[in-house]
Amino acid sequence: MxxxxxxxxxxxxxxxxxxxxxxxxxxxxxxxxxxxxxxPLPGVLDAAIDAAARINRYPDMVSSALLDALSARFAVSVDCIAVSSGSLALLQHVLQATCDSGDEVVYAWRSFEAYPISVKLAGATAVEVPLITDGKHDLDAMAASVTERTKVIIVCSPNNPTGASMSTDDLASFLRKVPPAVIVVVDEAYREFVRDPESIDDPALYRLHPNVVVLRTFSKAYGLAGLRVGMAIGSNEVISAVRKCTTPFAVSHIAQEAAIASLAAExxxxxxxxxxxxxxxxxxxxxxxxxxxxxxxxxxxxxxxxxxxxxxxxxxxxxxxxxxxxxxxxxxxxxxxxxxxxxxxxxxxxxxxxxxxxxxxxxxxxx
The missing domain is CATH 3.90.1150.10 (Aspartate Aminotransferase, domain 1)
Known part of the structure; x- marks a missing residue:
């Protein structure tokens, strides 16, 4: 067998x-x-249909046009953005780039149920820190859970499935406690729905914290769940490592054009x-x-x-x-x-x- x-x-x-x-x-x-x-948003379906006429060709392997559009939208360099088939794929790429057997990944629990799956597939050990009142992350306990074996910390804001968001001040305080060699993944799949003015809203957190990478997606608010497009924003060093782990041609030409059209229909x-x-x-x-x-x-x-x-x-x-x-x-x-x-x-x-x-x-x- x-x-x-x-x-x-x-x-x-x-x-x-x-x-x-x-x-x-x-x-x-x-x-x-x-x-x-x-x-789909206005213009998105037309863009996807037009792109479908070229499905006999491979897509642009690094999604250059989409990277340019995201760079303009979020005011970051294209060297600081990676795209793949959903934000979960990008999380998996981060884990692939950082974790060996015996390494640890810290995250809150309960949170997104794909986290423990992704961590185990990477060969790492999951360190789950229970949520506190109202479904929020216990950031003090998460910081205390960091050891010399910790390679990655995942924070989810708003948290799936409890919906709690994290404030800018709380995250900043937490990041000051995290060793700079530990990658902190900030999963913001639902950021567009946040209305709390104190919640984090800075996709370019890497400028203050080079060990932070922010994940966002086109699957939720943008309505492209069936096409699978996610993005990671981080330092050039982190994004370079993520890109090395990305499956070639991960974002189809149809998905790329639909995402660009979605950005234009903001x-x-x-x-x-x-x-x-x-x-x-x-x-x-x-x-x-x-x-x-x-x-x-x-x-x-x-x-x-x-x-x-x-x-x-x-x-x-x-x-x-x-x-x-x-x-x-x-x-x-x-x-x-x-x-x-x-x-x-x-x-x-x-x-x-x-x-x-x-x-x-x-x-x-x-x-």
């Missing part, structure tokens, strides 16, 4: 968001993958993001009014800390034609979708509200 790396033995399968299903044929909504529910992007942010505010407000204790979210999803009831709640909304992301024994993450989808979710959530359940329990006891 073929012999595989022992590291594969403990790696769980990555579970994609379930598609919605409603047996009665009624409306069904996918709120399990944090996707943008709106169609006004329409911001309008759509504002609609999703308004829906997030509405959903959080109505959940709390119904008695739910839910943490604040700066992303395009909300977190319900249901504990052992997570599975039953996910099944309840599924029966109504809504798919959500269940984390067994912990909670449920619900993406912000179109208004009818959010309203249908809220109908189920009201029936499950802790206040109503407490009243029902008291009535049952009295009977």
């Amino acid at each position: 073929p012999r595989f790396r022992p590291a594969l033995d403990d790696i769980p399968d990555y579970r994609p968001g379930e598609p919605p299903l409603r047996p009665d044929g009624g409306p069904a909504y996918k709120l399990s993958s944090n996707e943008n529910p709106y169609p 006004a329409a992007l911001l309008e759509r993001v504002e609609m999703l942010v308004a829906e997030r505010v509405r959903v959080l407000s109505e959940l709390r009014a119904a008695g739910w204790e839910v943490p604040d979210s700066q992303a395009n999803f909300v977190w319900l800390p249901l504990g052992e009831r997570a599975g039953a709640f996910a099944a309840a909304v599924k029966s109504e034609g809504i798919s959500v992301r269940e984390f067994a024994g912990e909670g449920v993450r619900v993406s912000i979708g179109e208004r009818p989808a959010n309203s249908l979710f809220l109908e189920v959530a009201r029936r499950w509200a802790p206040r109503r359940r407490a009243v029902s329990a008291r009535l049952s006891d009295n009977n």
Whole structure:
């Protein structure tokens, strides 16, 4: 039999968001993958179709045109940007460039479920630091977890799946405690949805901290989840190492042209993001009014800390034609979708509200 790396033995399968299903044929909504529910931005589909006429040719291996567009948008040198097939791929490239067997990678938990998979694939050891109140990173504990074997630290802001964002001051204080030889990956996949003025918003953090690399993506706010385009911004030294690990032609010509067109349609992007942010505010407000204790979210999803009831709640909304992301024994993450989808979710959530359940329990006891 073929012999595989022992590291594969403990790696769980990555579970994609379930598609919605409603047996009665009624409306069904996918709120399990944090996707943008709106169609491509103006001009994007035309750009992709035009690019498709040249699929008989290899794409530009380093995505030069996209790098130029990103350089102009974020005011950084093209030498400080790398692109690949999603921000997760770029995280994997960082780990490939830095980690050997026995090295450690520190990150908060619970956070993005692909982190432990990526760390184990790189042959490193995961050091998971529990979140604190309201789903935030325990930055003091993360700094204290750094050892001479630590190669990478991952911070996720807003954190997936809890939605908590990190302030500029908190991150700056944390970075002062991190040895300069340790790479700090700041995963900002949901940055466009943040409205907290104190949250970090500097893709060029490497100018103050050369060991920092910022990840962003076109999959969420920009609505290009099906094309897989992510970017990393960091010092020339870090980006050079990342590029050495990048799969050749990782970003297709279609994806590159769609991303460039998306950057050009930023006004329409911001309008759509504002609609999703308004829906997030509405959903959080109505959940709390119904008695739910839910943490604040700066992303395009909300977190319900249901504990052992997570599975039953996910099944309840599924029966109504809504798919959500269940984390067994912990909670449920619900993406912000179109208004009818959010309203249908809220109908189920009201029936499950802790206040109503407490009243029902008291009535049952009295009977």
